[in-house]
Amino acid sequence: MKxxxxxxKWIYLFLLLLFLVVTGWYLMQxxxxxxxxxxxxxxxxxxxxxxxxxxxxxxxxxxxxxxYRWHPGTIMVPKGKEVIIQMYxxxxxxxxxxxxxxxxxxxxxxxxxxxxKVKFDKKGTYRLICSVHSNIQQNGPMIAxxxxx
Ligand SMILES: [Cu+2]
Numbered sequence: 357m358k359x360x361x362x363x364x365k366w367i368y369l370f371l372l373l374l375f376l377v378v379t380g381w382y383l384m385q386x387x388x389x390x391x392x393x394x395x396x397x398x399x400x401x402x403x404x405x406x407x408x409x410x411x412x413x414x415x416x417x418x419x420x421x422x423x424y425r426w427h428p429g430t431i432m433v434p435k436g437k438e439v440i441i442q443m444y445x446x447x448x449x450x451x452x453x454x455x456x457x458x459x460x461x462x463x464x465x466x467x468x469x470x471x472x473k474v475k476f477d478k479k480g481t482y483r484l485i486c487s488v489h490s491n492i493q494q495n496g497p498m499i500a501x502x503x504x505x
């Protein structure tokens with residue numbers, strides 16, 4: 357009968373190597389999680405999706421407060437390229453809006469989607485303003501910022 361002798365230091369060495377391999381494998385994992393999302397075709401206009409949202413709260417005295425918002429509150433739009441902004445009315449009955457410095461305007465109604473095709477030829481930040489919720493007294497300001505670059 358033949359015996360195989362394993363020295364205790366070989367076991368320690370094996371465990372150390374195993375630890376180094378597992379740690380190395382873990383550290384080599386990419387920090388970015390890749391998805392299978394596909395880029396929008398250059399021929400199709402890019403679509404931004406917004407919703408009308410409402411924040412509500414109470415003062416310490418129990419008085420109710422609310423504020424309407426566009427969500428997301430800021431979008432980045434490429435200069436000179438037509439894009440679509442789809443706005444869905446979730447909170448608030450009606451939000452008539454305009455984009456400052458342009459002729460773009462419309463209305464977003466609760467439960468309905470408003471689609472706006474826009475193209476900006478000048479760089480800058482344009483404000484998408486709801487005309488009935490434009491300041492704190494009117495439960496606003498309901499303003500989104502469209503940054504064109
Ligand atoms: Cu509004």
